[in-house]
Amino acid sequence: PSVASCLLRELHRPRPLAMAEEVVRELRASFAAERTRPAEWRAAQLRALVKMVDEKEADISAALHEDLAKPHMESYLHEISLVKASCQFAIKGLNSWMKPEKIPAAITTFPSSAQIVAEPLGVVLIISAWNYPFILSIDPVIGAIAAGNAVVLKPSEIAPATSKMLAKLLPEYVDSSCIKVVEGGVPETTDLLEQRWDKIFYTGNGTVGRIVMAAAAKHLTPVALELGGKCPVVVDSNVDLHVTAKRIAVGKWGCNNGQACIAPDYIITTKSFAPQLVDSLKRVLTRFYGEDPLQSADLSRIVNSKHFQRLTDLIEEKKVADKIVYGGQTDEKRLKIAPTVLLDVPRDTALMTAEIFGPLLPIVTVEKIEECFDLINSKTKPLAAYLFTKNKKLQEDFVANISTGGMLINDIALHLANPYIPFGGVGESGMGSYHGKFGFDCFSHKKGVLIRGFGGEATARYPPYTVEKQKI
Numbered sequence: 001p002s003v004a005s006c007l008l009r010e011l012h013r014p015r016p017l018a019m020a021e022e023v024v025r026e027l028r029a030s031f032a033a034e035r036t037r038p039a040e041w042r043a044a045q046l047r048a049l050v051k052m053v054d055e056k057e058a059d060i061s062a063a064l065h066e067d068l069a070k071p072h073m074e075s076y077l078h079e080i081s082l083v084k085a086s087c088q089f090a091i092k093g094l095n096s097w098m099k100p101e102k103i104p105a106a107i108t109t110f111p112s113s114a115q116i117v118a119e120p121l122g123v124v125l126i127i128s129a130w131n132y133p134f135i136l137s138i139d140p141v142i143g144a145i146a147a148g149n150a151v152v153l154k155p156s157e158i159a160p161a162t163s164k165m166l167a168k169l170l171p172e173y174v175d176s177s178c179i180k181v182v183e184g185g186v187p188e189t190t191d192l193l194e195q196r197w198d199k200i201f202y203t204g205n206g207t208v209g210r211i212v213m214a215a216a217a218k219h220l221t222p223v224a225l226e227l228g229g230k231c232p233v234v235v236d237s238n239v240d241l242h243v244t245a246k247r248i249a250v251g252k253w254g255c256n257n258g259q260a261c262i263a264p265d266y267i268i269t270t271k272s273f274a275p276q277l278v279d280s281l282k283r284v285l286t287r288f289y290g291e292d293p294l295q296s297a298d299l300s301r302i303v304n305s306k307h308f309q310r311l312t313d314l315i316e317e318k319k320v321a322d323k324i325v326y327g328g329q330t331d332e333k334r335l336k337i338a339p340t341v342l343l344d345v346p347r348d349t350a351l352m353t354a355e356i357f358g359p360l361l362p363i364v365t366v367e368k369i370e371e372c373f374d375l376i377n378s379k380t381k382p383l384a385a386y387l388f389t390k391n392k393k394l395q396e397d398f399v400a401n402i403s404t405g406g407m408l409i410n411d412i413a414l415h416l417a418n419p420y421i422p423f424g425g426v427g428e429s430g431m432g433s434y435h436g437k438f439g440f441d442c443f444s445h446k447k448g449v450l451i452r453g454f455g456g457e458a459t460a461r462y463p464p465y466t467v468e469k470q471k472i
């Protein structure tokens with residue numbers, strides 16, 4: 001081929017931006033043709049997702065293992081089974097969610113009837129994160145489909161096996177004229193963000209959350225931002241200690257080895273209770289992961305060397321290293337970090353100020369447990385806050401005085417498995433929520449509709465506003 005023809009071909013090669021434009025154009029056409037609106041289409045897509053999960057469970061689990069060495073049991077409990085349950089919940093709820101909601105008519109508009117109609121927003125973009133790369137991708141898609149939208153899913157490039165698996169599997173099961181997967185990293189996501197969307201749903205860190213929101217602002221596109229933060233766990237002395245330690249351990253290290261947005265980030269307990277808590281955590285951890293946790297097949301690895309380096313830097317800081325009371329072992333080659341508990345780390349260290357997002361768990365001690373309120377409220381609002389206590393008054397005070405995305409008393413992370421609980425952040429931990437019907441609501445516009453007949457004429461509302469009329 002001549003130089004000129006090569007140049008010409010290069011000139012006409014689809015650029016990523018053109019690709020992003022093309023994807024949106026196709027989805028807009030599908031949406032305009034009302035393909036995504038009928039309840040039958042929505043239910044069929046959701047059923048197809050259930051079928052995909054049933055038939056491809058092994059592939060999904062293998063991809064999660066490749067990306068994170070996630071144990072199969074964890075993949076099943078925290079991603080695969082929850083996605084299936086989420087689909088089934090939406091299939092069951094769909095007809096009633098879609099039904100216009102009759103609302104009271106006001107005397108000011110008498111006679112009239114009123115309703116709220118949930119309508120799809122249009123073409124939506126879902127950008128997901130690497131740590132739960134299957135559920136964080138599919139769960140918002142479920143809400144978007146249930147609400148009747150056309151969708152682009154952009155999985156995380158940091159979990160490449162899952163991203164590839166999603167890009168391969170979804171078109172085999174769902175209607176690819178309305179639901180598309182676009183793979184890629186920052187350049188591809190930037191191109192996607194240039195487009196006009198009817199909603200952007202982003203899961204990840206707050207720095208990129210700001211980029212997403214700024215891009216959305218250009219088109220006045222609404223956003224849901226599912227971000228993170230430092231999730232505190234307050235442990236009172238009035239607890240069943242063994243159960244508390246087990247639940248904290250499984251909620252931290254049994255959830256992707258701490259790489260979870262709602263994983264405990266730090267514990268607050270009293271000085272007098274801390275030694276018992278540390279002992280109990282040590283016993284539980286040794287039982288869960290053995291004497292050499294780096295060899296345990298039940299612990300996920302750190303996602304990549306950049307995050308491995310970030311986490312090891314946190315514990316290698318001089319003021320932090322000698323505060324380790326359990327764990328601390330690392331294996332750079334296999335990207336493994338052992339469950340690590342630290343006691344009384346200085347509060348000005350990175351470990352105590354930045355989100356940890358890994359297997360390190362510092363314990364902060366206070367004289368009285370009530371000091372937890374000021375301590376937590378001095379930081380940005382977390383995505384989840386946990387309290388372990390039998391003390392009802394302390395439970396009530398915790399609910400009343402801590403502002404957080406979600407809250408769970410006497411356990412860790414389980415609140416996300418209840419589809420009646422909205423899942424989302426507040427302040428720095430994000431905005432908007434999903435799960436169950438909240439996912440449907442997140443991707444719907446609630447259109448208020450008032451219907452009047454031709455009777456009930458009140459003459460006072462019509463000019464001329466004469467003195468006689470003003471008397472009325």
Ligand code: NAD
Nearest residue numbers: 128129130155156158185189204205208226227228229261
């Ligand atoms: P990540 O690196 O996978 O990034 C998330 C997404 O943002 C990816 O799809 C990526 O391609 C995209 N992205 C990255 N840089 C970008 C840029 N400059 N412009 C446009 N797009 C860009 O994930 P992460 O941010 O490392 O995820 C960890 C964070 O996410 C933690 O803070 C965690 O707490 C939070 N998180 C929150 C939830 C939740 O449900 N609220 C769930 C998981 C993780």
